[in-house]
Amino acid sequence: MKDWMGKIRTLSLFSFLVIILSACGKDNLTALVPKGYGAEQSFNVIIISILVMIVVFVVVMAIYVYVVLKYRQRKGQEDQIPKQTEGNKTLEVVWTVIPILLLIIIAVPTIASTYDLADESEKEDSINVNVTGLQFWWNFEYPNEEIQTSQELYIPVDERIYLNMMSSDVIHSFWVPSISGKMDVSPENENTMYIEAYEEGVYWGKCTEFCGDSHSLMDFKIVAVSQEEYDEWVTAMQNTDPEYTAESATAQEGQELFENSCISCHAIDASANHPVVGPNLADFANRTKVAGINDFSKEEIVNWIVDPAEVKPGNGMLDAPYLEENTIGQEEADKIADFLLELKATDEPVDSVQQFRENEANEN
């Protein structure tokens, strides 16, 4: 089946993209340029249904334009009474049966891919990630590797990764359009889906179930890396040190502040044992973005610490005592940022992340 679908795809891809849309949106965000298995499956069904629907639309519009042009009242015809036709059984049968056939063309691949995308037969032998959605960030725990991280889900390319997803507050929804369609993250039922990325890169993820004030800012990323890089990253994460001591002087002061005000919610090592309270910061210095949305820079980190409500209204950090006590100003935040910038599992970010940061910096 894949074969003829592929042909249809290439054929239609061209005409569809050229005629209807000159731009498909941002690379690594748009669902129109699939770069993963789920997105590709959905895209095939999208294309099939669009093609069928275009046929329907053309037929309807042809009749429509014809009747409106031909039978439009002309001057002097005001009193003409047309023939009062009751109907036509043959026509009724025609426009009942043909649509049914057209729908079958859509329904068959729909059902096939719906089952395919729900397939859990390889779950045991694949990488599993426990995804937790929270207002307004994401936690990713790798139970077999015994590590966890937040906001950025690292996966090796061309591998099926099974995501076991639950929310710890309201319903969220996990969507990385380039890689796969979405799945709700609910507080009572664990939902499982799998993803597979075809190319290395950083892909935008969005929360797609309305979840409160910063719903629109609950972005996350999938960082797809080579198998080799992935293995290195996992080992490095496993080796992150809970007792890490800052190197530079300002960072040391920052660490002290951090230990007073932040550590009750944020862990600095990637151990899966930490309860999911605030985002895990073990690999913070290698992030693509600050708070999932802002450019990765010290300035943005400081902004976030000083005034998190400005960046993400209603987020969980607004309950932090330091904000009420007003103990951390610009200067202190600067030191904490220095400390955070030392938190990294690997010395350098993976290639995908470096590339992504450069692209983002060039665009803005």
Next chain:
Amino acid sequence: MSTMVATNKKGFGATLWDYLTTVDHKKIAILYLVAGGFFFILGGLEALAIRWQLVQPMNDFVSAGFYNELITMHGTTMIFLAAMPLIFAFMNAVVPLQIGARDVAFPFLNSLGFWLFLFGGIMLNVGWFTGGAADAGWTAYAPLSTTSLGEGVDYYVLGLQISGAGTLIGGINFLVTIVNMRAPGMTYMRMPLFTWTAFVASALILFAFPALTVGLFLMMFDRLFGAGFFDPAMGGNSVIWQHLFWIFGHPEVYILALPAFGIFSEIISTFSKKRLFGYTAMVFATVLIGFLGFMVWAHHMFTVGMGPAANSIFAVATMAIAVPTGIKIFNWLFTLWGGNIQINTPMLWALGFIPTFTLGGMTGVMVAAASADFQYHDTYFVVAHFHYVIVGGVVFALLAGTHYWWPKMFGTILDDKLGKITFWLFFIGFHLTFFIQHFLGLMGMPRRYWVYLEGQGLDLGNLISTIGAFLMGIGTIVLLINIIKTSVKNEKVSGDPWDARTLEWAIPSPPPFYNFKQLPLVRGLDPLWVEKTEGRKGMTPAEPLTDIHMPNNSFLPFVMSLGLFIAGFGFIYQKYDLSWLIVLFIGMGITLGCMLIRSVKDDLGYHIHKEDLKKEAEE
């Protein structure tokens, strides 16, 4: 009481009192039209605020919290407080006339239904003034809705509960009316399509609204009395709300869309000067859509994690609805075929509707494909889809109906030039706003987003969308100018200004308060047309001139609804302070007291004597 009262000029106070107490379906129609029109404009202003917030990336026109209130109230207002009552306006104005009845079956309940809707609608909006309206989306998914702070969602729950009761009452009333009150000869298969669709929509109301009522009760107990029906921590389940909501919510789409189809069927047939092509198939398709409408609710929940079997079944069931919908589209096209198509404002809306709704139906099939919906779901693609259906189908129909039945309701005719200007502004604005949103969705813009980031390729599409929205706004202003101009000019028209086909056009515009002096004899589909083709001016009466039994006006429906409105505040604020229970008891006391009065006090109505009718005819 004299029959002449209705025709006398009255002061403002008397008119107000008349409308507060009226049980006349035609006046209730006007009440629905005015109230629904008001909420339509309110919801429209909310929409413009939403679009202005999204005019550029990371805009800060409104705060996140206020934005969430705007989207919630926009959806809730447009569905429950604008579209529903406007549909009811036309059902009230037209259905009794189309079947040759003097009123609905239960005029008192008709009035009660309206006042419940209005007080419910006001209740929903009270939140704006008490620290924040509902902010959990019009779908109010738990646990976001059950944990939302403040009273906004409480107002949503109680407001919808009250107005929902009104809708349910209205639905039952129309079912009984259409079953029992058809004029002699008006068999089911001679009923005009609008009456048929009103009939099926009323049946849908009867079965769908109880699901909403149950859901809202559970949510009320969760929010106000500490229950945990939707709270997983207490053994509840939040997905149950989604099922209850959509078991109501999907039929609701057809409750709105079917009467819209009915309106277009009337208009297309009238202005093509042809009987509706494939009437039987149209009726069959209407019933089938209504039936299938109950089988597809879970297509709103493909990403909830129901599993591939449920997803596939609901996907196929949903696609099946495209078949009867297609039957309708083709029958409209073939009604036009061979016709003498007069393009005036109502017809222009109908002609604009066909391609627009076809697009909405097409994307409907696309989102029905579960595995593709994993991409569309909760993005602007879906926003585009349902606006194509609800604006392109329902709002177009309401605007068409406004122009088409305005003469019947008010005795004047809306300016055709201004009407056409409204159409083109609104039509172009609509497609500008929503067509691009299909692509925005697939390009990665989820719905209910307060802001979108810079550099995500979404800027241009959103800008275009906002420009379109403002065009629609201007179109609506032109409509208002048209209404004012027409009312000021006050040029009366005849009973049948369109040379139309159905019974409502056989009597004067606006009709006398008793509608038909003598019930008409219906001799076929399009009864007035049948008579006209046989050279008669009007309907043949089916009965001799006799006394007409009429219901008395009553102030009780208003007070009854007011009581529930007051009780609503007691329900909400007792969560902070139990002394508010007094308000609850006072409110419920008022309502129950009114019910008691209504039960024990005989109100047998009055008769218009045939002598008076004769005298009136001579004048």
